[in-house]
Amino acid sequence: MLELGFFYLFAGLAVVAALGVITARNPVHSVMWLIFCFFNAAGLFFLLDAEFIGILLILVYVGAVMVLFMFVVMMLHVNLAALREGFLRYLPLGGAIAAALLAEIVAAGFSGVFTRVPNPGHSGGQVNNTVEIGKVLYTKYLLGFEVAAVILLVALVGAVVLTIRKRKDAKYQNIARQVAVKPSERLRKVRM
């Protein structure tokens, strides 16, 4: 009963938060709502005993990605009026996609897919999520894992290449030289 209560709490708050994201007048408020939404999604993962995925959701999305989001939103002055103009224009398209998704989920629910899968129940503390995911990730899905790593590396190098630029007239410190400097190079004894 407690678990069901928590499910409705997290799910309901997630829906409220998602609505908040698109209705908030202030972009910073929107980002805050999105963070709240991620939290509730993580809560749902915890209820499924998938604590590793839940924690990763918070660590990666809330702890890192949303911070950068927030950074950009705070640095740029987003023109809200211009953003709102497109709202009605794109409403039919967005509405159609939402309706199609809803229809699919309802159809899947009635087709009996979910009832055919046996209820896994709670494994409790017996199964260690992290260990199991690690075992599968480094054996069965090793190739996919490494391809993802290479793609990330390419993105990393790309970001460096795009942003690195050196101004000729700027003065740079050479820290190693600063540290290696000796008193004899800077100090001159004068006989008075």
Add this chain to the structure above:
Amino acid sequence: MSWLDVAKTGGLWALEVLAIAVPVALSVAYITYMERRIIGWMQVRKGCNRVGPAGLLQPIADGIKLFLKETIIPTAANKFLFVAAPVMSLLPVLVAFAVVPFGETTLFGLWKTAHVMAISNLNVGVLYVMAISSLGIYGILMAGWASNSKYAFLGAMRATCQMVSYEISMGFAIVSVLMLAGSLNLAEIVHAQQGGFWHWYLIPLFPMFLVYFISGVAETNRSPFDLTEGESEIVAGFFVEYSGMWFATFSLAEYAAMILISLMTSIMFLGGWDAPLPFLDFIPGTVWLLGKTAFLIFVFIWFRATFPRYRYDQLMRLGWKVFLPVTLVWIAVIGAAIYTPGLSEVIGFWRPGGGS
């Protein structure tokens, strides 16, 4: 499960939470006292010694003073976020304490097996602490943005860059601990180090210990990395507009984060509740853990009294160009050592079930 059971469970949870939150709040109060006395001692002056015997009531007096002061909300501030920001910076730190194991107890022989003294002994404890403590950033960001002040905004920007960069090297330092302990569970990590100080991860992972602790200092925005509040340039940084109790909440969060980092360092590198020499086991483990934590908090204060503040580019250089490569290399060293025939026996000494 009836409503009575729900109420019982809820009441028990509330008691567990209070058993952590109240001591943390009290320690924060007395760490401020400790800080003022120690810095006074290091600077050859007295420190606070007027209120109560040896100034021991000073934190109480300060608390009452801050509590009674008016909270001023700037006219141009975003009211809701301005008020919510201090809470958002305090909450994650307190929530992170939920998985910290304070020792093991059989409750004076009442239980058959030793239970870990933590609200929740999570399997992913280390990740949980990392995830939750990285959320403290939002309090600072929101404080800086909602104040609608240039100084506050600059302070928040600096804090964010700093915390995001140092989190990475901190994460890699933790990875090296996990490679030896083979578990994300904080109690398991302590178990893997039991049996005297030569089993502690301080020895095989000494560079990682330094990186983790110094990153922890940067993460909590403490001196010498406190340029988020650099008073010579940006007055007081992100909390420049705050006063009274809301201002105090920020310091509460900072000191609680200090305690958390010290606890985590003791648990991951200094053997947690393990006695340094096996014959000292008669002293309860919790005393050892809190003693190690107290020493690390002293080191925090020692840093503050010793080092001048870093410049912003030096700070970034240290995080990205020194700590990050060092951690990556050390992970490779440990990884290679585990799978090299001759070395695996040596490194196996620190691994549970590996080597002799």
